[in-house]
Amino acid sequence: MPEILSQEEIDALLNNIDKDEETEQQTVEEAPEAIDTQKVSLYDFRRPDKVSKEQIRAIKNLHDKFARNFSSKLSAFLRSIVEIDVVSVDQMTYAEFVLSLSNNVSFNVINLAPLEGNAVFSLEPEIGFALVDRLLGGFGESININRPFTDIEQSILMDVVKQAMDEMNSSWEPIMNASFSIVGQESSPNVVQIVAPSEIVVLVVFEVKLGETSGIINWCMPVIVLEPVLNKIGTHDVLSRTKRVTEDRTDDIIRVLKEVPVVMDFELGHTKMRVKDFLQLKENDILTLDTKTDDLLNCYINNIRKCLFKLGKKGDNKAVKLYNIIS
Numbered sequence: 001m002p003e004i005l006s007q008e009e010i011d012a013l014l015n016n017i018d019k020d021e022e023t024e025q026q027t028v029e030e031a032p033e034a035i036d037t038q039k040v041s042l043y044d045f046r047r048p049d050k051v052s053k054e055q056i057r058a059i060k061n062l063h064d065k066f067a068r069n070f071s072s073k074l075s076a077f078l079r080s081i082v083e084i085d086v087v088s089v090d091q092m093t094y095a096e097f098v099l100s101l102s103n104n105v106s107f108n109v110i111n112l113a114p115l116e117g118n119a120v121f122s123l124e125p126e127i128g129f130a131l132v133d134r135l136l137g138g139f140g141e142s143i144n145i146n147r148p149f150t151d152i153e154q155s156i157l158m159d160v161v162k163q164a165m166d167e168m169n170s171s172w173e174p175i176m177n178a179s180f181s182i183v184g185q186e187s188s189p190n191v192v193q194i195v196a197p198s199e200i201v202v203l204v205v206f207e208v209k210l211g212e213t214s215g216i217i218n219w220c221m222p223v224i225v226l227e228p229v230l231n232k233i234g235t236h237d238v239l240s241r242t243k244r245v246t247e248d249r250t251d252d253i254i255r256v257l258k259e260v261p262v263v264m265d266f267e268l269g270h271t272k273m274r275v276k277d278f279l280q281l282k283e284n285d286i287l288t289l290d291t292k293t294d295d296l297l298n299c300y301i302n303n304i305r306k307c308l309f310k311l312g313k314k315g316d317n318k319a320v321k322l323y324n325i326i327s
Contacts (some may be wrong), residue, residue, distance in 0.1 A: 050091065050200050050223045051091050051200075051202060051223060051230065055230055055233050056089050056090075056091070056202075058233045059089055059202060059204065059233060060086055060089045060204075062171055062172070062175070062233070063086050063089070063171065063204050063206075063219070064086050065171050065252075066167055066168055066171040067084040067085055067086055067206060068084075068252070069167045069170065069171065069252050069255075069256065070084055070163070070164055070167040071083055071084040072256045073163055073166075073167060073256060073259065074160070074163065076256070076259060076260055076261075077160075077163060078131075078134050078135070078140070078210070080134060080140060080210065080211060081211075082208065082209065082210050083208070083209040084206055084207070084208050084209075084217075085206065085207050086204060086205070086206060087205040087206065087207045087216075088203075088204075088205045089202065089203070089204050089205075090202075090203050090205075091200055091201065091202050091203070091223065092200070092201060092203060093197060093198055093199065093200060093201070094193075094194070094195050094196065094197055094198075094199050094200075094201050094220075094222065095197035095198065097120075097201055097203055097218075097220050098189045098190065098197075100218075101122060101124075101189045101218070102124055102125055103148075103188065103189075104125045104145070104146070104147060104148045104149065104187060104188075105122050105123065105124055105125065105128075105187070105188075105189055106122060106123040106125075106128045106149050106154060106157050106185070106187065107120065107122050107185070107186040107187065107188065107189050107191070107192060108120065108121045108122065108123075108158075108161050108182055108184070108185055109182070109183050109184035109185070109186075109192055109194060110165065110180050110181065110182060110183065111180065111181050111182075111183045112178075112180055112221070112225055113178070113179045113180070113181065114176065114177065114178075114179065115176075115225050115226070115228060115229070116225065117194070117195075117222055117224070117225030118183065118194045118222075118225070119180075119194070119219070119220055119221045119222070119225070120192075120194060120218065120219075120220040121161055121164065121165075121217070121218070121219055121220075122189070122217065122218045122220070123157060123160075123161075123215070123217050124215045124216040124217070124218075125142070125145040125146075125149075125215075126142045126145060126213065126214070126215035126216070127142070127208045127210065127213065127214070127215025127216065127217065128149060128153075128157060128215070129142045129143060129145050129149075129153075130142040130210050130211075130213040130215065131156075131157060131160055131210065132149075132153050132156050132157065134210065135156050135159070135160075136156070139211060140210045140211045140213055141211075141212075141213060142213045142215070148187040148188070149187045154185050154187065158182060158185065161182055162182065165180045165181060165182065168180050170252075170255075175229055175232050175233055176229055176232070194222065195222045195224065195225075199222055199223070199224055200222075200223045200224075201220050201221060201222050201223060202220070202221045202222075202223060202226065203218060203219070203220050204218070204219040204220075204221075205217075205218055205219075206218075206219065262301055262302055263301070263302055263303075264299060264300070264301055265299070265300040265301075265303070266297065266298075266299050266300075266309060266320055267297055267298045267299070267300065268289060268291065268297060268311070269289030269290050269291035269297070270289065270290050270291075271287050271288060271289050271290060273287075293311065294310065295310075296308040296309070296310060296323055296324075297309055297310065297311070299320070299322065305326055306325065306326055307322050307323065307324060307325045307326055308322070308323045308324045308326070309321060309322050309323060310323065
């Protein structure tokens with residue numbers, strides 16, 4: 001015969017069922033809160049990160065040095081204060097990089113020798129036209145930016161890009177014996193394709209300030225081209241930068257100072273005359289100075305008396321011979 005449960009046993013079973021339902025309900029209510037507290041990061045398997053965060057940081061530090069040196073060199077070249085800063089370093093597809101550019105951009109294709117491949121150094125119209133205006137004697141104002149660069153303007157900007165590549169070679173010297181050079185210039189980013197649209201590139205964005213004008217310069221390097229030196233880039237920043245930062249900075253300052261132009265003035269002598277006689281001066285008049293032909297004369301460098309000299313002649317050219325250096 002089947003066992004018959006007493007009333008006490010039935011009540012105990014019902015109480016246990018109620019407790020199990022309450023426990024399940026609490027678990028269901030608490031589960032969403034537990035999920036919400038977890039940090040979830042998106043990852044696209046179709047676009048894996050080919051450059052690590054450490055390498056991105058090292059690339060930024062590498063180009064921070066380039067920005068400092070190039071701003072000093074460009075300031076001396078333009079005879080105007082230029083500020084250059086690294087805004088960002090990101091990795092994206094080449095197609096996304098092209099879409100981010102303006103239509104009327106100065107698009108310069110750079111050969112990354114000794115690496116096998118090319119990069120892009122592009123100047124946005126705002127800063128490109130300002131540089132052209134300054135190089136042609138203006139104040140560095142950006143005007144008529146709603147049109148492509150002409151061939152003459154591109155040629156003028158090529159001088160700026162060449163100087164940028166000289167400094168880029170120096171900045172990359174700890175990584176490799178770089179010899180970056182311009183191999184092509186276009187005014188539209190859609191004309192040249194250095195890699196496939198789906199290839200990952202590293203994009204370094206610089207902000208350039210020239211007077212009241214500011215603009216963007218983009219430095220785009222395909223990761224497939226940088227792969228042979230990516231490991232060196234990662235280790236260089238950690239191991240070498242802290243040890244050589246003072247020495248490198250001193251060398252950079254000395255190199256920039258060697259490029260600064262100086263004015264030399266050779267003083268031949270003095271004479272005195274009345275204003276009436278000065279106003280009557282005409283061509284072929286002869287003035288008698290207070291010095292002799294064999295006297296040591298003063299030479300001024302940037303208006304500072306620096307050495308003595310004598311007049312002379314070398315071939316068919318007039319010349320001076322320097323003597324004592326004045327400290």
